[in-house]
Amino acid sequence: MLSPAEIRDLRCVAGMMVPASAEYGVPGADDPAIFADILASLDRDFDAVRAALAALAGGSFADLDDVGREAAMQAFEEQGGTAPVTLMRVVVQCYYRDERVVRSLGLEPGPPFPKGRMVEQGDWSLLDPVRVRPKMWRDAPP
């Protein structure tokens, strides 16, 4: 379980990564329902997230003002490695399964099974120029 301070920091990070948008009519990743999903889904990333939060401004990220947060985040990202990727992943893997967000993308929420999807067969006559090519494989000596 993250500490209250770590939870506050992570929520700030989530909101900075994917902020709410009136233009697209979507919540931010710091939305209560989405953030609850993020917290509940840390799973194998728990230790890595804790370490990343500790590396962000020494663990007091949420106490910084907007300018300070942006500077700390940029410095963190410029260090590279897997930590920024991990933080982004734990945020977006929950954000982009939120029903409100999925609908805003013109998609139907929910898992692929059992409904499945349709895909067009396509025009197989496109293969005609390939069909007439001479054999391409090399004969191999026995």
Added chain:
Amino acid sequence: MVDVLIIGSGASGAAAAWSLADTRMKILCLEQGDWMKQSDFPSNGRDWEARRYTDFDLSPNRRKGPWDYPVNDDNSPMKVANFNAVGGGTIMYTAHFPRMHPSDFRVRSLDGVADDWPIDYTTLEPFFAENDRMMGVSGLAGDPAYPPRQPPMPPLPLGKTGTRYAKAMNKLGWHWWPSDSTIATTEYDGRAPCINLGHCTPGCAQGAKASTDITYWPHAIRAGVELRPRCRVREITTNEHGMASGAIYYDADGIEHFQPAEVVIMACNGIGTPRLLLNSASSRFPNGLANSSGLVGKNLMLHPWPQVFGYVDERVDGDRAPMLSLWSKEFYETDPARDFVRGYTLQFTRGTGPVNEAITSAAAGRLPRGQDHHRIYRELLYKRLQIGIACEDLPEEHNRVTLDPVLKDSNGIPAAKIDYRISENCRRMMEHGIARAEEILTAAGATNLYASRTVLNSPGHLLGTARMGNDPERSVVNAWGRCHDVKNLFIVDGSIWVTSGGVNPTSTIQALALYIADSMKQRLATLFD
């Protein structure tokens, strides 16, 4: 006592078990994983994409399931991909099913590198066909890149993405063809046809994707083979004659058992097999079982697999159909005009889903955080075209599997450690493939291109670590899978590969297993001579 003990129930173990079942011998398979159910697979739930990074991650080190064993892959730019369950790696694969090509078996004769295999394509051809029938392959006859073959089901749909690729390849004048795939396009041997769940790799909730738990195993079990899941083998034992006498294993409760056997067949993949052989060292075999050549664990081949993606100006198929449906063999065979030998397959990927688009495009620096995130994300979603480059990896002895001195699995069995680096030949091949993929994507109308050389969750096929050959000093098993040193010990998995080809290996692994099982049946009276 059983007549035949098979260790591992994946691609090769299942095929061997089914083939040997008609001998009426008493056959037992020990599998460290458990049976999977279609309801276990991610596409049943709203977290289907995220589970590719948790309990259905390709890497056992991240997955950490109850049946997984750790692999120290710190000293490798590529990571190990496997799955431990009844069906093994066929639970966790894309179902892309190319065969090796005839030239792949003669790389020394044709190209002056590595070694020729002691068998050839013609020898395997009937077993390829039998395996296509058992696994249920969809595809299209007439591909000029291969000797004639007849997939039993029609190909996967071309779709919008495939149409883009097809037109681009025709514009460039380059070969393309619908892939052989083990995704059912019609009802087949009790399997339902594909309904485009699109998330094929971590198991198919529809049951359209072939995995050996739903293909070979039902037939083998009906024929009398016993499959005992949740049993992890610690070592293969030998007797005073230097023959394998059975195996010591732990059951699901951690209780140790000894299973005596007349014949032992290893089907544990290119990491698991050398690990088990090395863990089976004894006073008679101090360097590991069947290792008088010193080659057990050496010549590991992982298939470097760059990916190049870009974005078109309309929504295409994304994850709304099987991921792979087309291949190109335009650059498969050696061309002396290039600065590398051997070649690669281009694999045309449809795209990816909403979560994975965000994860991978952010990791590639294509998707920012902050206010621009939403606008740019909408420019990317379902507009991705992605090409994978399946590079042939040649054998090098410094690429190897050893036993880690510290790391152990949950039963206390020493874990495998891999040391691997990508060769210069392969690096040149990768760059050539990346440049060609960029040409194709550009011809398909894609922009904003990005190339990744070692990909997040790259496949890491496991090949070559107990190679076959006629010379006992330069190989571990003979031309029909029998260990040179232990005449009742056979290996049927990818560890016996001499070279890797530039293809996904499952089809050839299974054809080899069927061939070895058939060779055993032909020699039953003289099997140990």
